Amino acid sequence: DSGVTQTPKHLITATGQRVTLRCSPRSGDLSVYWYQQSLDQGLQFLIQYYNGEERAKGNILERFSAQQFPDLHSELNLSSLELGDSALYFCASSVTSLEDTQYFGPGTRLTVL
Amino acid sequence: AQSVTQLGSHVSVSEGALVLLRCNYSSSVPPYLFWYVQYPNQGLQLLLKYTSAATLVKGINGFEAEFKKSETSFHLTKPSAHMSDAAEYFCAVSDAGGGADGLTFGKGTHLIIQP
Numbered sequence: 001d002s003g004v005t006q007t008p009k010h011l012i013t014a015t016g017q018r019v020t021l022r023c024s025p026r027s028g029d030l031s032v033y034w035y036q037q038s039l040d041q042g043l044q045f046l047i048q049y050y051n052g053e054e055r056a057k058g059n060i061l062e063r064f065s066a067q068q069f070p071d072l073h074s075e076l077n078l079s080s081l082e083l084g085d086s087a088l089y090f091c092a093s094s095v096t097s098l099e100d101t102q103y104f105g106p107g108t109r110l111t112v113l
Numbered sequence: 114a115q116s117v118t119q120l121g122s123h124v125s126v127s128e129g130a131l132v133l134l135r136c137n138y139s140s141s142v143p144p145y146l147f148w149y150v151q152y153p154n155q156g157l158q159l160l161l162k163y164t165s166a167a168t169l170v171k172g173i174n175g176f177e178a179e180f181k182k183s184e185t186s187f188h189l190t191k192p193s194a195h196m197s198d199a200a201e202y203f204c205a206v207s208d209a210g211g212g213a214d215g216l217t218f219g220k221g222t223h224l225i226i227q228p
Contacts, residue, residue, distance in 0.1 A: 002156060033215050043203065045215025058215050090156060102216060104149075104156040 003027065004105035006091050012111045018079040021108045025072055025093030031055070032074040033094075033102055034066055038087035049074055050096070081112045115140045115206045119219035127227045132191040134222045136178075136204030139185065146187040147205040147216065148178055157203065163187060174198070199226045 003026035013019055025032050034046040036059075045058035049068035060066075063081075068074045078085060088109050092102040120135040138144055145164050149157040161172025168180045178189045187204060201223050205216040 002158070004156075035215065042220050043218040045217070048215055056215060092157075101147075101159060101162060103159070106156045 002103040002105060004091055004093050004103055006089075006105040006108050008108060009106070010109045010111070012113065013081060014113055015081055015083060017081050017112075018077065019081065019110065021076040021078070021089055021091075021110075023074045023076070023091030023093075023105060025074070025091075026103055029093035029095055029103075030072065031094045031096060032068055032072070033092040034060075034074070034076050035090040035092065035104075036087045037090060037107070038084075040084075043090075046076070078110070083112050086110055086112045115144070115217045117204050117206050117217055117219035119202075119204050119222050121222055122220065123223045123225060125225040125227060126194045128196055129193050132176075132189070132194045132198065132224065134189040134202050134204075134224065136187045136189065136219060137185050138187060138204070138206045140206055144206045146178075146180060147207075148172065148176070148187075148189050149203045149205060149218075151201040151203065151221075153200075160189070160202075194224075194226050196226050196228065199224055 005024045007022045030051045033048045037043045046060040047066050048056040052068050063079050066076045088107045090107045091105045094102045116139040118137045147162045148160040151157050160176050161170045163170050163180045171177045176191045201221045203221045204219040207216050
């Protein structure tokens, strides 16, 4: 158990819908990262937040957005969902933005029908 | 831009045999390098990491990896495979000081252990 929690575990929705994925980092970690894992693209970095502020962006679509709240939990919002958004979404956390070890949560499996 | 290449999407070894999973990286600055393991329906677990200290890095579960700058490689080895090692293995790279950007992952290598 990494100490990173993600909810829900599974999510099934329809095209065009909007969903929110939630992540609670390990106790004491200030930095949260979101990754997408799909058969086509593999594991891709989406976005990083550090202590409430956006720190870095990866291959995140404009339809996707994230935020980190004062209690340091983070949410990833996915809108106007397409079939191709079906994937496993991971959250990871690390102590600070300079900490090099990221600890991954169990993931949320999103299925778009 | 950083990149990671893992040679062999599937590697099959017999139980008790040497495990060798290959990883080559590309980075414009001294990298931090990682190996993660993913068991079915689970998240990623860190096996080991290289952060410019010793070039031979020991990790959990008997795995180790050697950083070779001249070959831009960070291959993962284990002397004797166990059935429980069957999983997906990912090599990843980040720039030194590495938390500012996300990790760049290879495509993964599926390790199959034959009895």
